[in-house]
Amino acid sequence: MAQPIKIHRLSETMGAEIIGVDLNDLDDATFDQINQAYLKYQMLCIRNQDLKPAAMVQFSERFGDVLPHDNLKFTLDTHPKILVLSNDVDANGNQIGVIDAGDAWHSDHQFKEHPANCTILYSVKNPSRGGHTDFANMYNAYDALPERTKTQILKLRGHHSISKLKNKRVEISGARKDAIEFYKRQEREIPDVTHPLVRVHPVTGRKSLYCSPRFTIAIEGNGLSTEDADTLLDELIAHSIKTEFRYRHVWHDGDVVMWDNRCTNHRATGGYEYPDIRHLYRTTVEGEATS
Ligand code: SIN
Numbered sequence: 001m002a003q004p005i006k007i008h009r010l011s012e013t014m015g016a017e018i019i020g021v022d023l024n025d026l027d028d029a030t031f032d033q034i035n036q037a038y039l040k041y042q043m044l045c046i047r048n049q050d051l052k053p054a055a056m057v058q059f060s061e062r063f064g065d066v067l068p069h070d071n072l073k074f075t076l077d078t079h080p081k082i083l084v085l086s087n088d089v090d091a092n093g094n095q096i097g098v099i100d101a102g103d104a105w106h107s108d109h110q111f112k113e114h115p116a117n118c119t120i121l122y123s124v125k126n127p128s129r130g131g132h133t134d135f136a137n138m139y140n141a142y143d144a145l146p147e148r149t150k151t152q153i154l155k156l157r158g159h160h161s162i163s164k165l166k167n168k169r170v171e172i173s174g175a176r177k178d179a180i181e182f183y184k185r186q187e188r189e190i191p192d193v194t195h196p197l198v199r200v201h202p203v204t205g206r207k208s209l210y211c212s213p214r215f216t217i218a219i220e221g222n223g224l225s226t227e228d229a230d231t232l233l234d235e236l237i238a239h240s241i242k243t244e245f246r247y248r249h250v251w252h253d254g255d256v257v258m259w260d261n262r263c264t265n266h267r268a269t270g271g272y273e274y275p276d277i278r279h280l281y282r283t284t285v286e287g288e289a290t291s
Protein backbone atom coordinates (compact mmCIF):
# COMPACT_ATOMS: atom_id res chain seq x y z
CA MET A 1 0.00 0.00 0.00
CA ALA A 2 1.26 3.51 -0.83
CA GLN A 3 2.47 5.70 2.05
CA PRO A 4 0.00 8.56 2.82
CA ILE A 5 2.16 11.34 1.43
CA LYS A 6 1.35 15.04 1.14
CA ILE A 7 2.65 17.22 -1.70
CA HIS A 8 2.75 21.05 -1.45
CA ARG A 9 4.06 23.57 -3.95
CA LEU A 10 7.21 25.37 -2.75
CA SER A 11 6.83 28.43 -5.00
CA GLU A 12 4.86 29.80 -7.95
CA THR A 13 7.85 29.10 -10.17
CA MET A 14 8.74 25.49 -9.45
CA GLY A 15 9.37 22.91 -6.74
CA ALA A 16 7.26 20.94 -4.28
CA GLU A 17 7.81 19.48 -0.83
CA ILE A 18 6.79 15.97 0.10
CA ILE A 19 5.86 15.06 3.65
CA GLY A 20 5.04 11.66 5.14
CA VAL A 21 7.40 9.42 3.20
CA ASP A 22 10.26 7.26 4.48
CA LEU A 23 12.73 6.71 1.64
CA ASN A 24 14.35 3.85 3.59
CA ASP A 25 11.19 1.83 3.02
CA LEU A 26 9.75 2.86 -0.33
CA ASP A 27 7.04 0.88 -2.11
CA ASP A 28 6.35 1.12 -5.86
CA ALA A 29 3.04 2.98 -5.52
CA THR A 30 4.63 5.72 -3.39
CA PHE A 31 7.55 5.92 -5.77
CA ASP A 32 5.09 6.47 -8.67
CA GLN A 33 3.60 9.47 -6.85
CA ILE A 34 7.07 10.90 -6.23
CA ASN A 35 8.02 10.36 -9.87
CA GLN A 36 4.86 12.12 -11.14
CA ALA A 37 5.57 15.05 -8.79
CA TYR A 38 9.18 15.13 -9.98
CA LEU A 39 8.11 15.48 -13.62
CA LYS A 40 5.48 18.10 -12.76
CA TYR A 41 7.38 20.33 -10.30
CA GLN A 42 10.95 19.77 -11.64
CA MET A 43 12.43 19.96 -8.13
CA LEU A 44 11.33 18.13 -4.98
CA CYS A 45 12.21 18.36 -1.31
CA ILE A 46 11.37 15.21 0.63
CA ARG A 47 11.37 16.29 4.29
CA ASN A 48 12.49 14.66 7.55
CA GLN A 49 14.62 11.82 6.21
CA ASP A 50 17.11 9.74 8.18
CA LEU A 51 18.42 8.18 5.00
CA LYS A 52 20.73 5.17 4.98
CA PRO A 53 23.39 5.28 2.22
CA ALA A 54 22.13 1.99 0.71
CA ALA A 55 18.57 3.36 0.58
CA MET A 56 19.81 6.55 -1.06
CA VAL A 57 21.51 4.54 -3.80
CA GLN A 58 18.40 2.32 -4.23
CA PHE A 59 16.09 5.34 -4.46
CA SER A 60 18.41 6.99 -7.00
CA GLU A 61 18.58 3.79 -9.08
CA ARG A 62 14.79 3.89 -9.56
CA PHE A 63 15.44 6.85 -11.91
CA GLY A 64 18.27 5.25 -13.92
CA ASP A 65 21.95 4.34 -13.71
CA VAL A 66 23.73 6.05 -10.83
CA LEU A 67 26.97 7.41 -12.21
CA PRO A 68 30.39 6.94 -10.70
CA HIS A 69 31.79 10.33 -9.68
CA ASP A 70 34.61 12.09 -11.52
CA ASN A 71 36.11 13.02 -8.17
CA LEU A 72 36.78 9.67 -6.43
CA LYS A 73 38.68 11.28 -3.57
CA PHE A 74 35.46 12.23 -1.76
CA THR A 75 33.12 9.28 -2.31
CA LEU A 76 31.85 7.22 0.66
CA ASP A 77 34.14 4.19 1.22
CA THR A 78 31.15 1.90 1.75
CA HIS A 79 29.05 3.39 -1.09
CA PRO A 80 31.25 4.85 -3.85
CA LYS A 81 28.18 6.04 -5.81
CA ILE A 82 27.67 8.63 -3.07
CA LEU A 83 29.78 11.79 -3.23
CA VAL A 84 30.31 13.85 -0.06
CA LEU A 85 29.91 17.64 -0.37
CA SER A 86 31.35 19.23 2.76
CA ASN A 87 33.46 22.01 4.21
CA ASP A 88 34.40 19.78 7.18
CA VAL A 89 37.95 18.48 7.80
CA ASP A 90 39.40 15.34 9.41
CA ALA A 91 41.63 15.19 12.49
CA ASN A 92 44.65 16.11 10.31
CA GLY A 93 42.94 19.15 8.84
CA ASN A 94 42.30 17.52 5.43
CA GLN A 95 39.06 18.24 3.53
CA ILE A 96 36.59 15.35 3.74
CA GLY A 97 34.33 16.42 0.87
CA VAL A 98 34.03 18.60 -2.23
CA ILE A 99 34.07 22.17 -0.94
CA ASP A 100 33.13 24.22 -4.02
CA ALA A 101 30.52 22.10 -5.82
CA GLY A 102 28.16 24.03 -8.04
CA ASP A 103 29.05 27.62 -7.21
CA ALA A 104 28.01 28.90 -10.69
CA TRP A 105 24.63 28.30 -12.42
CA HIS A 106 24.65 24.98 -14.28
CA SER A 107 22.84 21.81 -15.22
CA ASP A 108 24.63 18.65 -14.07
CA HIS A 109 26.81 16.80 -16.58
CA GLN A 110 25.94 19.25 -19.37
CA PHE A 111 29.53 18.62 -20.53
CA LYS A 112 28.78 14.94 -21.29
CA GLU A 113 27.12 13.21 -24.28
CA HIS A 114 24.53 11.86 -21.84
CA PRO A 115 23.90 14.68 -19.35
CA ALA A 116 22.31 13.91 -15.98
CA ASN A 117 18.65 13.13 -15.45
CA CYS A 118 18.30 13.88 -11.72
CA THR A 119 20.68 14.85 -8.99
CA ILE A 120 19.75 13.88 -5.44
CA LEU A 121 21.20 15.63 -2.37
CA TYR A 122 20.66 14.48 1.22
CA SER A 123 21.35 17.12 3.83
CA VAL A 124 23.12 15.65 6.84
CA LYS A 125 24.11 18.97 8.44
CA ASN A 126 23.34 22.58 7.57
CA PRO A 127 25.28 25.68 8.53
CA SER A 128 23.61 28.23 10.80
CA ARG A 129 23.54 30.71 7.89
CA GLY A 130 23.87 30.54 4.08
CA GLY A 131 24.39 27.30 2.16
CA HIS A 132 21.18 27.60 0.13
CA THR A 133 20.61 26.20 -3.37
CA ASP A 134 19.07 28.33 -6.12
CA PHE A 135 17.08 26.75 -8.95
CA ALA A 136 15.93 28.19 -12.30
CA ASN A 137 12.99 26.85 -14.30
CA MET A 138 14.40 26.51 -17.82
CA TYR A 139 11.00 25.61 -19.37
CA ASN A 140 9.75 29.02 -18.23
CA ALA A 141 12.97 30.69 -19.37
CA TYR A 142 12.44 29.23 -22.86
CA ASP A 143 8.71 30.03 -22.96
CA ALA A 144 9.39 33.68 -22.05
CA LEU A 145 11.90 34.30 -24.88
CA PRO A 146 10.78 36.61 -27.68
CA GLU A 147 9.52 34.63 -30.71
CA ARG A 148 12.37 35.92 -32.89
CA THR A 149 14.94 34.59 -30.36
CA LYS A 150 13.16 31.23 -30.25
CA THR A 151 13.43 31.05 -34.04
CA GLN A 152 17.06 32.22 -34.01
CA ILE A 153 18.22 29.58 -31.50
CA LEU A 154 16.14 26.66 -32.77
CA LYS A 155 18.98 25.09 -34.78
CA LEU A 156 21.91 26.38 -32.72
CA ARG A 157 24.03 24.26 -30.40
CA GLY A 158 25.74 25.09 -27.13
CA HIS A 159 29.39 24.07 -26.77
CA HIS A 160 30.01 22.73 -23.26
CA SER A 161 33.22 22.07 -21.36
CA ILE A 162 33.96 20.79 -17.88
CA SER A 163 37.08 22.95 -17.69
CA LYS A 164 36.87 26.21 -15.78
CA LEU A 165 40.21 27.11 -17.40
CA LYS A 166 38.47 27.50 -20.80
CA ASN A 167 35.55 29.49 -19.42
CA LYS A 168 35.75 33.27 -19.08
CA ARG A 169 32.34 33.41 -17.33
CA VAL A 170 33.40 31.60 -14.13
CA GLU A 171 35.97 32.01 -11.38
CA ILE A 172 38.07 29.29 -9.80
CA SER A 173 37.37 28.97 -6.08
CA GLY A 174 40.30 29.92 -3.86
CA ALA A 175 39.26 27.00 -1.63
CA ARG A 176 40.44 24.49 -4.25
CA LYS A 177 44.20 24.16 -3.74
CA ASP A 178 44.91 21.91 -6.76
CA ALA A 179 42.58 23.77 -9.19
CA ILE A 180 44.83 24.16 -12.26
CA GLU A 181 46.07 20.57 -12.18
CA PHE A 182 42.51 19.32 -11.41
CA TYR A 183 40.85 21.10 -14.38
CA LYS A 184 43.72 20.23 -16.77
CA ARG A 185 43.27 16.56 -15.94
CA GLN A 186 39.49 16.85 -16.44
CA GLU A 187 40.08 18.54 -19.85
CA ARG A 188 42.22 15.56 -20.92
CA GLU A 189 39.73 12.96 -19.67
CA ILE A 190 36.40 14.52 -20.68
CA PRO A 191 36.19 15.94 -24.23
CA ASP A 192 33.92 18.93 -24.89
CA VAL A 193 30.47 18.25 -26.35
CA THR A 194 27.66 20.18 -28.05
CA HIS A 195 23.91 19.98 -27.33
CA PRO A 196 20.90 21.78 -28.84
CA LEU A 197 20.25 25.16 -27.20
CA VAL A 198 16.57 24.28 -27.26
CA ARG A 199 16.26 20.98 -25.47
CA VAL A 200 13.19 18.76 -25.71
CA HIS A 201 12.43 16.88 -22.49
CA PRO A 202 12.39 13.14 -23.25
CA VAL A 203 9.37 12.45 -21.02
CA THR A 204 7.22 15.61 -20.94
CA GLY A 205 8.06 16.70 -24.51
CA ARG A 206 8.38 20.34 -23.33
CA LYS A 207 11.11 22.66 -24.66
CA SER A 208 13.63 24.30 -22.37
CA LEU A 209 16.58 26.63 -22.76
CA TYR A 210 19.73 24.53 -22.37
CA CYS A 211 22.79 26.62 -21.49
CA SER A 212 24.60 27.76 -18.36
CA PRO A 213 27.48 30.05 -17.40
CA ARG A 214 29.36 27.17 -15.75
CA PHE A 215 29.56 24.77 -18.69
CA THR A 216 28.48 26.56 -21.90
CA ILE A 217 31.52 28.27 -23.37
CA ALA A 218 30.26 29.04 -26.90
CA ILE A 219 27.35 28.76 -29.32
CA GLU A 220 27.80 27.03 -32.65
CA GLY A 221 25.71 27.40 -35.78
CA ASN A 222 25.91 28.22 -39.46
CA GLY A 223 26.61 31.84 -40.27
CA LEU A 224 27.07 33.00 -36.67
CA SER A 225 30.27 34.96 -36.01
CA THR A 226 32.20 34.23 -32.80
CA GLU A 227 31.43 37.73 -31.57
CA ASP A 228 27.67 37.47 -32.25
CA ALA A 229 27.60 34.02 -30.70
CA ASP A 230 29.30 35.34 -27.58
CA THR A 231 26.83 38.23 -27.26
CA LEU A 232 23.90 35.85 -27.77
CA LEU A 233 25.23 33.51 -25.07
CA ASP A 234 25.58 36.43 -22.62
CA GLU A 235 21.98 37.46 -23.37
CA LEU A 236 20.57 33.95 -22.96
CA ILE A 237 22.43 33.43 -19.69
CA ALA A 238 21.27 36.80 -18.31
CA HIS A 239 17.69 35.92 -19.34
CA SER A 240 17.82 32.44 -17.75
CA ILE A 241 18.73 33.76 -14.30
CA LYS A 242 16.00 36.40 -14.05
CA THR A 243 14.37 36.26 -10.64
CA GLU A 244 10.96 35.33 -12.06
CA PHE A 245 12.32 31.91 -13.10
CA ARG A 246 13.98 31.20 -9.75
CA TYR A 247 13.30 29.36 -6.50
CA ARG A 248 15.75 29.47 -3.57
CA HIS A 249 15.86 26.38 -1.39
CA VAL A 250 16.68 27.04 2.26
CA TRP A 251 17.71 23.68 3.65
CA HIS A 252 16.69 21.85 6.83
CA ASP A 253 18.66 18.90 8.20
CA GLY A 254 17.10 15.71 6.80
CA ASP A 255 15.91 17.27 3.51
CA VAL A 256 16.35 15.09 0.44
CA VAL A 257 16.27 17.45 -2.52
CA MET A 258 16.19 16.23 -6.11
CA TRP A 259 15.95 18.10 -9.37
CA ASP A 260 15.49 17.39 -13.06
CA ASN A 261 18.61 18.61 -14.87
CA ARG A 262 16.79 18.23 -18.20
CA CYS A 263 14.70 21.35 -17.49
CA THR A 264 16.38 23.24 -14.60
CA ASN A 265 19.61 25.01 -13.74
CA HIS A 266 20.92 25.41 -10.20
CA ARG A 267 23.77 26.82 -8.13
CA ALA A 268 25.04 26.64 -4.57
CA THR A 269 24.90 30.09 -2.94
CA GLY A 270 27.76 29.63 -0.43
CA GLY A 271 27.81 32.23 2.35
CA TYR A 272 29.02 30.02 5.23
CA GLU A 273 32.45 29.32 6.68
CA TYR A 274 34.21 26.57 8.62
CA PRO A 275 33.62 25.68 11.48
CA ASP A 276 29.97 26.25 10.49
CA ILE A 277 29.51 22.91 8.72
CA ARG A 278 27.50 22.12 5.59
CA HIS A 279 27.58 18.38 4.90
CA LEU A 280 25.57 16.58 2.21
CA TYR A 281 25.52 13.29 0.30
CA ARG A 282 24.99 13.39 -3.44
CA THR A 283 24.07 10.94 -6.20
CA THR A 284 23.75 11.70 -9.90
CA VAL A 285 21.55 9.67 -12.26
CA GLU A 286 22.51 9.41 -15.92
CA GLY A 287 20.08 10.81 -18.48
CA GLU A 288 19.43 10.40 -22.20
CA ALA A 289 21.26 11.87 -25.18
CA THR A 290 19.75 15.29 -25.94
CA SER A 291 17.29 16.01 -28.73
C1 SIN B 1 25.66 20.95 -6.91
O1 SIN B 1 25.62 21.79 -7.78
O2 SIN B 1 25.74 19.77 -7.17
C2 SIN B 1 25.64 21.33 -5.46
C3 SIN B 1 24.51 22.20 -5.07
C4 SIN B 1 24.61 22.56 -3.62
O3 SIN B 1 25.52 22.12 -2.92
O4 SIN B 1 23.73 23.31 -3.15
